[in-house]
Amino acid sequence: MLISTFISKPDTVSAIMLRVLLALLPGIALYVWYYGPAILVSITLASITALATEAAMLRLRNRPLKPFLGDNSALVTAWLLALSIPPLAPWWLVVVGTAFAISVAKHLYGGLGNNPFNPSMIGYAVLIISFPSHMTHWLSPHGLGQTELGFADQLAFIFGGHLPSGIKLDAVTLATPLDTLKTQLQLDRPLKEILGMPIYGALAGKGSEVVALGYILGGVYLLFKRIITWHVPAAFLGTLFVTAGIFHLVDQAHYVAPLFHLTAGAAMLGAFFILTDPISGPTTPMGKLIFAAGAGFLTYVIRVFGGFPDGVAFATLLMNICVPLIDAHTQPPVFGKKDRGAK
């Protein structure tokens, strides 16, 4: 073994990934609280698929199984993807998305550390483009739907596609708060009236805004453990806030207040867990600021002017493309040199 320093920080990739999984737990707990245990089924499905795909790809690539299966990185991809798609999605949707993420987005590019794009977001993009209707099965939060499904009914629907007789899918699912806002605005309904609808809570969607708080909690843990730095969350949320704020100030009747955007959809998940993925992000502090600010701006543009229900996934992927360029132009100044390291 080559040795550079004789001591090293007691840290490993697998421990870092494990802490990311831990940090997701508060958000997941609140998710279960508001939407029922169906999400746990998707997370389990995604985890199994991820590990199986990882093992298969490692075998195909003649790589050792043990160190890579134990690094927990496939699980992070699986959990983030599961949290990005509707909990009532059919089982094969989760499996297809995860398998694509691990096999194509991760291993075809060279496995851990070499994927230029965030694998979870690639998985999400494939699903939303290929199966848009199945990606709308968002459960209505606790207390809002016409009826609620028991866990057994949820399982029956996920694996068999059957709902209990007399219940229609529309009765148990709802369009997301971001989607509702967009469609209602297109119907020329005044913003105030839209936000008065029962699905909206204090800041954004009822339920989802609380889950977002759970993600913040996990994010603070990651910051505290120095697994992520402040640059990405601050720049992403800051830019999203400022962009939304400018539109809101100019036209309050059509553009919702910035805090809505921060707590709606995948903004918090993106700020603390998706955009902070080190592999597909820049390595320099300044690069991280630029990367996350770009993603914040794009998220807003896609949400408000685009055709997709949320913008975080595509904003992330678009900014992933720019990473080599950003890295090359944000090298820190070398000690004792006035000019920058590299161009």
Added chain:
Amino acid sequence: MKLFPIRGGVHPEYRKEQTSEKAIVALPMPRMLYIPLQQHVGAPAEVLVSGGELVKKGQMIARSQGTISASQHAPTSGRISVVTDVAAPHPSGLPQTTIILEADGKDEWADLPEPIADPFAADLQVIRDRVAQAGIVGMGGAVFPAAVKLNLGTQYKLDILLVNGAECEPYITCDDRVMREYADEVIDGARIVARVMGAPRVVIGIELNKPQAIEAMTKAAAPFSEVEVVGVPAQYPMGYAHELILAITGRETPAGKRTAEVGVVAYNVATVRAVHHAVRFGRPLITRVVTVSGRAIREPKNILSPIGARVADLIEFCGGFSAPPAHLVNGGPMMGEPLPSLEVPVVKGTAGILALTAEEANNQPTSPCIRCGNCVTICPGGLSPIEMAAFIRKDNLETAAKLGVMDCISCGSCSWVCPSHIPLVHYFNYAKGALKEQELERRKSERVKTLAEVKTIRVEKISEAKRAAMAARKPAPAATPAAGAQPANAGEAKTASTAEEKTNA
């Protein structure tokens, strides 16, 4: 005093408590001492003794040769056994010419040069000569001949002598102990050095994790208004002179330049103490304090060791190993090098000998880089280790050089922080070596090219001369060809020597 922030750095566990409270103890004189001719940067010293000769303690046994070199002295009295090749204290373990001295146990001093009565009135050249005579080199690890450094005052306008007591390497406590136990000697040596260099101020920088050393030094410095002791944050690699100077003065030494460019010269605490001994007592540098530590050492100690004692002697003095060592280190755990064997000697630059257990070393298998960027954030040199390593792996050394690999100080912060345990500094040391070699090759081929050009000119001139001679012969066959050739040859010789000067420069 207001301090300036330094960039990056890491906070490894210092683990100095194993030896920090252990007073310096002298090693019982080993029977055999191994004194390499090269314990410093520059040319090896020239041997003055031969096998069978009797020497006294402090007698010069090898003389410095060339502008950058340092003399060696006998650490005790005895008989020169032989001058031969012995494994060097370098990872390669390559043989190096070494004087082997068999101690006679009497430890008799030779006639030492007279002490300099008042070093603050004495002629500067007398002090410079004394420091050169004593074979003193930088004892913080740079092992640059101290006397050569003393002359910097004549080339640069210096305002601060920085005495480096940062000692940022984990485990190592030799400077800490020297400052605590011999503060007056350190201060006196520092004042002498400052006078010779013409630096009006002396600043002693000590990391805040050594409060007793700061206290002792502050007390010893109190009578002297020009001396100031400054506590600096414990932030590895604070002990790297450029970082310490930046932290204390806010001056950033230009890349690839000497610190004298910004008016500061740095000396290690042990080095200025050696100057004190040379000037006040005429004693050459024949001992140094070595920290022997690590959890595999039964009884870690700070040892006053004669130069030339084998590492094995020191470890034995510490009760041997208490656990099988996973690593034997020459120096600190961050920048130290693997010891090729226990038979190699302690030299002037040996600050520490570590025997680490596998558990405390925590060497994990390398996994793929996850681009976390920690190495970029903590690099004190403002480099991008992740990018440089990527290019070096692809053997694209030119791009690595453009990214600044030659500005890497090999402090090891990136390797320490890497969660994937990638041996980054190894890559950089490899690249630095390979690039230096390429540069030498380039210079060599350039020289060959110039010589070839000169030759072409010469050949042309000769043939021209011949033609001229032929032409001259036709109308006047009496003229000799030699007359034409002579000046051409002289001209050619001159061109060649100018070309040589250029390539040498």
